[in-house]
Amino acid sequence: xxxxxxxxxxxxxxxxxxxxxxxxxxxxxxxxxxxxxxxxxxxxxxxxxxxxxxxxxxxxxxxxxxxxxxxxxxxxxxxxxxxxxxxxxxxxxxxxxxxxxxxxxxxxxxxxxxxxxxxxxxxxxxxxxxxxxxxxxxxxxxxxxxxxxxxxxxxxxxxxxxxxxxxxxxxxxxxxxxxxxxxxxxxxxxxxxxxxxx
Numbered sequence: 001x002x003x004x005x006x007x008x009x010x011x012x013x014x015x016x017x018x019x020x021x022x023x024x025x026x027x028x029x030x031x032x033x034x035x036x037x038x039x040x041x042x043x044x045x046x047x048x049x050x051x052x053x054x055x056x057x058x059x060x061x062x063x064x065x066x067x068x069x070x071x072x073x074x075x076x077x078x079x080x081x082x083x084x085x086x087x088x089x090x091x092x093x094x095x096x097x098x099x100x101x102x103x104x105x106x107x108x109x110x111x112x113x114x115x116x117x118x119x120x121x122x123x124x125x126x127x128x129x130x131x132x133x134x135x136x137x138x139x140x141x142x143x144x145x146x147x148x149x150x151x152x153x154x155x156x157x158x159x160x161x162x163x164x165x166x167x168x169x170x171x172x173x174x175x176x177x178x179x180x181x182x183x184x185x186x187x188x189x190x191x192x193x194x195x196x197x198x
């Protein structure tokens with residue numbers, strides 16, 4: 001009987017030691033990779049800014065404005081762009097949790113009159129081969145050079161002018177909702193954004 005007790009205690013101690021070592025290792029690796037992950041995320045945003053905005057010579061990352069919104073869990077990120085102190089556009093991150101698999105986060109670039117210049121998908125968890133097609137030019141081009149104030153940027157099934165992705169209507173609706181969210185923030189904060197940069 002004492003041999004069984006000893007084996008059980010040994011197994012319990014072994015399991016405890018393995019768990020502690022694994023926990024400390026994961027924490028250590030997380031701390032090591034935190035900096036590079038943040039740097040990679042920032043570089044991705046900088047690349048996206050160049051794709052969605054007209055030519056600018058300020059640093060939109062330094063001029064970032066965080067705006068509270070009831071439509072977002074966190075603050076909405078707004079990146080104003082200036083060329084020789086003249087306002088030329090804004091990049092706004094729109095997001096929704098209503099994608100087929102949850103979060104969809106996009107960066108929408110607007111020129112001063114509210115027309116969409118371009119859109120870049122920053123994050124998503126959608127189904128490969130279906131929802132991931134929201135990154136394709138064919139889908140995104142439906143939004144370019146349109147303003148949500150004059151165009152109905154909803155999927156055609158909802159009476160809009162956007163052709164949904166085949167087999168990914170939920171993703172398409174969520175994408176449209178994220179675009180609208182970004183535009184709503186653009187409209188609400190126009191005066192703040194269009195100020196001439198000093």
